[in-house]
Amino acid sequence: MHYVPDLVTALFFPPWKNWSYFWDLTVSGLTRGSIYALIALGYSMVYGILKLLNFAHGDVYMIGAFLGWFMLHWLGGPADPFISGWFVVACMLLFAMVGCGVLGVGIERFAYRRLRDAPRIAPLISALGVSIILQSSAQILFGAGFRDYGTEELVGFNIHSIGDVFFSTVQLVTVLLAIALMIALTLYVARTRTGKAMRATSFDREAASMMGIDVDRVISVTFFIGSALAGAAGVMFGLVYGQIFNLMGFLAGLKGFTAAVIGGIGSIPGAMLGGIILGLAESYATGYLPQGSTFHDLYVFLLLIIVMIVRPSGLLGTPEIQKV
Amino acid sequence: MGQPPYEDPPDEGAGGPVGEPRVGVDSWVASHEGRRERSTGISGRIKAWWQRTPPAGRLLVFVIPAIIFPLVSNSGNIYRYGILTLIYALLAYGLTIVVGFAGLLDLGYIAFFGFGAYAYGYLASQHTGHHWHAELALPVVVVASAGLGIILGSPSLRLLGDYLAIVTLFFGQAFVIFVNNANRIDFPFFGQVDLTGGAQGLEGVDPLNFFGYKVSTNKGYFYVAVIMLVLIVAMLHLVNHSRTGRAWRALREDPLAAEVLSIPVNRLKILAFAFGAAVAGLIGCLYSSIQTLDAPGDYSVGLLITIYAIVILGGAGSLSGVIIAALIVNGVPELLRNPSNGRYVFYVGLLLVLWYFLKTWQRLLIVLGGTLVFGWVLYGISSVVWDRGTSGQPVVDPETGSNWLSTAISHWMLTPTDRTQIANWAFFGLVILIMIATLVRGWWQVLVLIPTVWIAAFAWENLLFTPDQINGPTRLLLLGTVLVVLMNARPQGLFGTRQVEIV
Numbered sequence: 054m055h056y057v058p059d060l061v062t063a064l065f066f067p068p069w070k071n072w073s074y075f076w077d078l079t080v081s082g083l084t085r086g087s088i089y090a091l092i093a094l095g096y097s098m099v100y101g102i103l104k105l106l107n108f109a110h111g112d113v114y115m116i117g118a119f120l121g122w123f124m125l126h127w128l129g130g131p132a133d134p135f136i137s138g139w140f141v142v143a144c145m146l147l148f149a150m151v152g153c154g155v156l157g158v159g160i161e162r163f164a165y166r167r168l169r170d171a172p173r174i175a176p177l178i179s180a181l182g183v184s185i186i187l188q189s190s191a192q193i194l195f196g197a198g199f200r201d202y203g204t205e206e207l208v209g210f211n212i213h214s215i216g217d218v219f220f221s222t223v224q225l226v227t228v229l230l231a232i233a234l235m236i237a238l239t240l241y242v243a244r245t246r247t248g249k250a251m252r253a254t255s256f257d258r259e260a261a262s263m264m265g266i267d268v269d270r271v272i273s274v275t276f277f278i279g280s281a282l283a284g285a286a287g288v289m290f291g292l293v294y295g296q297i298f299n300l301m302g303f304l305a306g307l308k309g310f311t312a313a314v315i316g317g318i319g320s321i322p323g324a325m326l327g328g329i330i331l332g333l334a335e336s337y338a339t340g341y342l343p344q345g346s347t348f349h350d351l352y353v354f355l356l357l358i359i360v361m362i363v364r365p366s367g368l369l370g371t372p373e374i375q376k377v
Numbered sequence: 378m379g380q381p382p383y384e385d386p387p388d389e390g391a392g393g394p395v396g397e398p399r400v401g402v403d404s405w406v407a408s409h410e411g412r413r414e415r416s417t418g419i420s421g422r423i424k425a426w427w428q429r430t431p432p433a434g435r436l437l438v439f440v441i442p443a444i445i446f447p448l449v450s451n452s453g454n455i456y457r458y459g460i461l462t463l464i465y466a467l468l469a470y471g472l473t474i475v476v477g478f479a480g481l482l483d484l485g486y487i488a489f490f491g492f493g494a495y496a497y498g499y500l501a502s503q504h505t506g507h508h509w510h511a512e513l514a515l516p517v518v519v520v521a522s523a524g525l526g527i528i529l530g531s532p533s534l535r536l537l538g539d540y541l542a543i544v545t546l547f548f549g550q551a552f553v554i555f556v557n558n559a560n561r562i563d564f565p566f567f568g569q570v571d572l573t574g575g576a577q578g579l580e581g582v583d584p585l586n587f588f589g590y591k592v593s594t595n596k597g598y599f600y601v602a603v604i605m606l607v608l609i610v611a612m613l614h615l616v617n618h619s620r621t622g623r624a625w626r627a628l629r630e631d632p633l634a635a636e637v638l639s640i641p642v643n644r645l646k647i648l649a650f651a652f653g654a655a656v657a658g659l660i661g662c663l664y665s666s667i668q669t670l671d672a673p674g675d676y677s678v679g680l681l682i683t684i685y686a687i688v689i690l691g692g693a694g695s696l697s698g699v700i701i702a703a704l705i706v707n708g709v710p711e712l713l714r715n716p717s718n719g720r721y722v723f724y725v726g727l728l729l730v731l732w733y734f735l736k737t738w739q740r741l742l743i744v745l746g747g748t749l750v751f752g753w754v755l756y757g758i759s760s761v762v763w764d765r766g767t768s769g770q771p772v773v774d775p776e777t778g779s780n781w782l783s784t785a786i787s788h789w790m791l792t793p794t795d796r797t798q799i800a801n802w803a804f805f806g807l808v809i810l811i812m813i814a815t816l817v818r819g820w821w822q823v824l825v826l827i828p829t830v831w832i833a834a835f836a837w838e839n840l841l842f843t844p845d846q847i848n849g850p851t852r853l854l855l856l857g858t859v860l861v862v863l864m865n866a867r868p869q870g871l872f873g874t875r876q877v878e879i880v
Contacts, residue, residue, distance in 0.1 A: 163815065179864040
């Protein structure tokens with residue numbers, strides 16, 4: 054029977070029989086999860102403030118990956134860079150973040166700002182339009198093929214181990230950087246004046262503007278930060294998985310939104326938690342569930358449906374009370 | 378409180394009966410709309426005539442040209458302009474039920490279309506060996522699609538607008554992944570079953586076979602599609618004016634208020650999903666039998682965006698708008714494909730857009746004249762200092778060669794020989810210039826528009842119109858741009874009526 058191999062994986066390598074397989078899946082899940090979490094943050098912040106599902110966010114992430122690639126090649130390419138490997142990575146991240154941030158602000162200014170008080174469907178359709186503009190522009194400008202990041206030539210794939218847990222430097226850096234960015238964001242939102250204005254705006258936009266908060270500016274800052282995080286995620290994806298292409302944003306955006314929904318949309322710690330849970334779930338589904346390598350996206354979809362039915366406001370979200 | 382009343386010029390209003398009371402319309406709104414819709418001139422007369430025509434007569438206006446069209450056209454054109462337009466329009470009608478009538482944002486709609494296509498392929502193709510007749514297969518597929526619609530619609534009872542959108546979008550994606558891989562699923566007791574043919578697609582789908590009469594030519598399929606269109610439009614018209622239709626509109630305008638009015642909101646949502654899915658499944662059967670192949674790539678997000686563009690362009694809920702929008706959305710890119718027509722379509726479209734946004738003749742003439750002079754001056758400068766810039770040739774139809782337009786622009790437009798790099802930068806510059814042009818006002822805008830129009834033409838001639846791009850990304854790029862611009866300039870669509878919201 055053809056069914057046997059998958060059963061073998063699931064039954065004969067449960068975590069307590071083969072920990073090293075489990076840890077491999079965990080490491081890969083955490084890496085994925087931190088990328089999803091960064092994307093989810095942008096979705097969640099924008100949704101918290103504008104109640105807008107920013108479909109273009111996944112494509113901003115794709116543009117970020119391409120900006121990183123261009124920076125890499127302006128600095129001499131992965132094989133022979135002008136400066137040492139990790140500086141190149143830092144430059145790529147910085148360039149992608151700033152570029153994507155500006156792109157996000159532009160998108161908000163030109164595609165969403167006029168539609169803030171329009172019926173809910175109008176900004177959604179506009180966002181779909183922006184998404185498809187970004188995708189097809191990327192195909193026109195960069196072509197439809199894959200592009201290699203050449204991570205191994207750039208910084209190497211040094212494998213470290215702690216006991217049974219094996220991970221590469223790039224994976225470690227990705228997870229740590231994601232955590233650092235999330236901490237920075239949390240501090241920014243909690244401690245600074247703009248962060249306070251952001252919270253106020255997401256609580257009640259009209260009241261915030263009456264209190265003298267420049268709502269337009271706050272929304273622009275939100276888009277800048279969210280898109281910059283997506284840009285960083287794009288570069289990380291390129292570094293970890295090695296290849297980028299113009300349609301990579303769609304599914305990643307979908308997963309990012311799923312992560313935001315699972316964690317509770319509008320909540321920043323929720324987006325991080327949702328991202329990590331989603332990454333781990335996808336990774337374990339790939340490893341343990343029948344035909345996981347083909348259908349892991351379907352399993353993620355199932356997870357989303359279950360969460361939405363059991364707890365529509367997400368794990369850390371507060372239920373929305375509908376006012377009449 | 379609410380926004381200030383609109384102060385738009387009166388020529389912007391569009392169709393829609395004024396007399397009958399609608400949801401969310403009180404006397405103030407009605408008088409306001411009446412004032413805006415008292416249009417004059419040719420468009421006003423057409424509108425008045427259109428509103429006097431009874432619904433059946435309106436349908437005839439579209440059906441009679443459709444009946445004549447195959448008699449004067451060849452098979453390829455029937456397929457490209459006729460059948461595809463009809464299929465888009467039919468799909469858009471199905472989506473109109475869900476989005477336009479009931480106001481549920483269903484982004485997994487294409488999956489129902491694909492489900493119908495694959496289900497028909499399963500019932501009648503060489504792939505499975507079943508050869509059901511159409512009169513049996515179509516009802517079965519329609520009922521099955523409606524059942525799937527009910528299953529997918531059931532989360533909509535708990536999910537608010539945007540959550541529903543994401544769940545359905547994910548469902549659409551899951552469908553594509555499933556059919557791409559369902560040729561190698563191992564079932565616990567049956568072993569490996571090839572359900573869908575995987576990435577190759579499900580091959581050898583039977584033509585529609587009604588009681589032994591096989592539809593085999595494009596002409597035949599065109600008439601089948603026209604009959605389906607008439608039936609579906611008639612059904613939608615009746616549903617829209619029924620109790621259920623009114624309840625859907627109430628649901629769309631305000632779900633909470635509808636529920637308070639003891640309208641069975643849950644049942645209506647499910648009903649809308651099932652209705653839309655059934656229509657999509659039926660069209661899937663038609664499409665699959667025309668293609669004789671179900672390929673997973675046909676049911677992607679690109680098609681979803683196209684159908685949404687049609688529904689939105691037509692004005693959600695407007696029945697005649699959908700057909701016109703389908704003609705535009707399918708016809709314009711098909712015309713663009715041919716180099717000799719494509720150039721006319723582009724420049725005429727550019728003129729129309731400028732005319733719409735500039736509003737006055739003087740500014741339009743200044744922008745056009747300025748652009749011409751700008752191009753000639755640039756050409757003159759470049760012929761002296763930058764040899765490469767003038768040495769290329771514009772793209773022309775390989776069969777008919779150059780026509781007067783391509784000759785005319787060859788001394789106005791720069792066509793460098795090695796153009797990819799510079800055209801990419803021009804595209805980038807075009808995006809920046811368009812952004813600047815929307816930010817500045819008055820005469821500054823006119824000044825910015827002159828290089829913008831020229832560089833738009835430059836990017837078109839050297840990048841978007843090249844054979845590599847015109848068949849794929851250019852079409853999607855134009856669709857996306859249309860969606861964004863339309864949403865910002867006229868959210869109610871080309872043929873919809875603007876709703877005045879009362880707070």
